[in-house]
Amino acid sequence: MDSDYPLEQTPARRRRNKVREAILAAAERMFAKEGESGLSIRRLAEEIDYSPSAIYKYFGSKEELLEELKDSFFERLLDQVDRVSAASRDFHDRARACVTTYVSTATARPHHYAAAFSSVPTPEELAVRQHLSWEDFIATSKGQAFKILVDLVEEGQALGVFDTALDPLKAAKSIWASCHGLALLMIHMPILPDVQPCPTQPDRDFVAYHADIVMRGLAVPAETPHKNGQDS
Amino acid sequence: MDSDYPLEQTPARRRRNKVREAILAAAERMFAKEGESGLSIRRLAEEIDYSPSAIYKYFGSKEELLEELKDSFFERLLDQVDRVSAASRDFHDRARACVTTYVSTATARPHHYAAAFSSVPTPEELAVRQHLSWEDFIATSKGQAFKILVDLVEEGQALGVFDTALDPLKAAKSIWASCHGLALLMIHMPILPDVQPCPTQPDRDFVAYHADIVMRGLAVPAETPHKNGQDS
DNA sequence: TTCAAAAAGTGAACAGTGTTCACAAAAATA
DNA sequence: TATTTTTGTGAACACTGTTCACTTTTTGAA
Numbered sequence: 308m309d310s311d312y313p314l315e316q317t318p319a320r321r322r323r324n325k326v327r328e329a330i331l332a333a334a335e336r337m338f339a340k341e342g343e344s345g346l347s348i349r350r351l352a353e354e355i356d357y358s359p360s361a362i363y364k365y366f367g368s369k370e371e372l373l374e375e376l377k378d379s380f381f382e383r384l385l386d387q388v389d390r391v392s393a394a395s396r397d398f399h400d401r402a403r404a405c406v407t408t409y410v411s412t413a414t415a416r417p418h419h420y421a422a423a424f425s426s427v428p429t430p431e432e433l434a435v436r437q438h439l440s441w442e443d444f445i446a447t448s449k450g451q452a453f454k455i456l457v458d459l460v461e462e463g464q465a466l467g468v469f470d471t472a473l474d475p476l477k478a479a480k481s482i483w484a485s486c487h488g489l490a491l492l493m494i495h496m497p498i499l500p501d502v503q504p505c506p507t508q509p510d511r512d513f514v515a516y517h518a519d520i521v522m523r524g525l526a527v528p529a530e531t532p533h534k535n536g537q538d539s
Numbered sequence: 540m541d542s543d544y545p546l547e548q549t550p551a552r553r554r555r556n557k558v559r560e561a562i563l564a565a566a567e568r569m570f571a572k573e574g575e576s577g578l579s580i581r582r583l584a585e586e587i588d589y590s591p592s593a594i595y596k597y598f599g600s601k602e603e604l605l606e607e608l609k610d611s612f613f614e615r616l617l618d619q620v621d622r623v624s625a626a627s628r629d630f631h632d633r634a635r636a637c638v639t640t641y642v643s644t645a646t647a648r649p650h651h652y653a654a655a656f657s658s659v660p661t662p663e664e665l666a667v668r669q670h671l672s673w674e675d676f677i678a679t680s681k682g683q684a685f686k687i688l689v690d691l692v693e694e695g696q697a698l699g700v701f702d703t704a705l706d707p708l709k710a711a712k713s714i715w716a717s718c719h720g721l722a723l724l725m726i727h728m729p730i731l732p733d734v735q736p737c738p739t740q741p742d743r744d745f746v747a748y749h750a751d752i753v754m755r756g757l758a759v760p761a762e763t764p765h766k767n768g769q770d771s
Numbered sequence: 772t773t774c775a776a777a778a779a780g781t782g783a784a785c786a787g788t789g790t791t792c793a794c795a796a797a798a799a800t801a
Numbered sequence: 802t803a804t805t806t807t808t809g810t811g812a813a814c815a816c817t818g819t820t821c822a823c824t825t826t827t828t829g830a831a
Contacts, residue, residue, distance in 0.1 A: 525752065
């Protein structure tokens with residue numbers, strides 16, 4: 308097998324990886340510009356001067372190739388958020404930075420972000436995934452994103468900023484929904500009024516605005532208990 | 540032209556509409572079950588015992604047919620929200636009902652809701668839509684949905700429930716983002732932990748939970764002004 | 772009622788798509 | 802050097818949306 312190249316890559320494998328990367332690079336370019344419908348195996352093969360069937364020596368299907376594009380994007384997204392999260396010291400700043408970075412990275416590659424959440428599971432798939440352990444979930448990149456949020460909520464609660472009556476899991480889910488929705492709304496409905504338009508980066512300031520509102524929703528409530536049936 | 544049938548439909552038109560409705564009904568069924576990729580003109584034609592080319596006597600393209608499915612769904616969605624909005628008297632109840640109805644209706648037809656927000660506009664389209672008047676926008680069904688939210692925010696502010704320092708447009712956008720995100724998260728990521736699982740309708744109670752958090756984010760802030768740089 | 776015009780419906784074809792598979796060329800291994 | 806494995810290809814299959822010349826049916830008026 309790996310006779311002479313004990314741990315390194317044999318020239319054959321390096322060459323193979325080169326072709327694989329070329330495929331991915333071309334696919335990335337086409338997908339970023341025109342989305343899934345614009346990424347065709349045949350056009351892709353044309354672009355890199357190979358036959359369409361050659362692609363299948365590197366990827367089992369178009370689906371598999373797309374999966375790799377989406378996964379690497381989401382990991383990049385996660386990296387960005389992790390980075391800014393480590394940068395800020397103040398809790399409010401860090402939380403805000405996480406949200407704005409998440410949304411900015413998402414909207415910077417609209418097709419990638421939208422595609423990362425595009426599959427609608429069938430009832431059968433749903434039944435299978437129902438029996439999924441928490442460990443298996445946070446092993447996925449989506450699960451890691453969720454865990455970041457849970458940690459953030461717990462930290463906010465420890466600091467007395469967030470309401471300790473809230474379940475961290477629920478709160479995290481709520482935050483994610485709010486961020487996810489804003490990102491997709493900006494991607495799919497850029498018509499929505501941009502109250503303080505900034506020509507170079509429209510909606511940029513609104514993201515921080517939204518982030519503040521979301522955080523206010525988790526803050527310790529005012530003195531009036533009212534009839535807020537929170538968390539039974 | 541309409542010689543004998545002054546305002547009513549001529550038998551020919553009624554028959555034509557019948558076929559048109561049959562096409563739409565079959566398309567609706569297929570799309571609801573399998574989504575856009577599962578809806579093929581040829582299978583559709585097969586289903587209603589017509590030739591594929593016959594479809595094009597009723598719809599200019601598959602895109603046009605899909606557009607009609609999506610539009611009628613979103614109008615139904617809007618109707619549902621309008622109905623429950625008129626039903627509740629108490630402001631909190633009404634706001635909560637709007638959110639839960641919106642999300643429930645969306646998740647009840649996942650493919651429809653997701654498809655209603657699926658198009659990613661190209662830079663050219665984006666430039667065109669930038670010059671869109673507010674009147675033209677609220678004439679669309681999406682615009683009406685947005686207007687409902689703006690009105691709701693203003694009412695909440697008038698009642699002293701919501702912070703009057705908030706721009707109603709921004710607040711409405713923030714609410715919509717949070718609802719939109721929750722609906723899509725439930726559609727595309729049903730794996731997310733369902734803390735209090737309800738076997739018959741999972742996630743049902745979480746929607747109300749999320750709605751309360753969202754409303755808390757718009758509530759009048761606590762006495763501590765802190766350094767919240769809200770609305771400049 | 773007859774007749775031209777309009778509408779409805781069809782089969783065949785075009786240009787695409789993802790994917791498979793037998794086969795040829797090249798490279799790596801023995 | 803001979804053999805096996807890898808890499809790449811062209812042709813074909815089974816689809817897709819769409820068009821168009823064509824026939825059949827229906828309609829409205831002379």
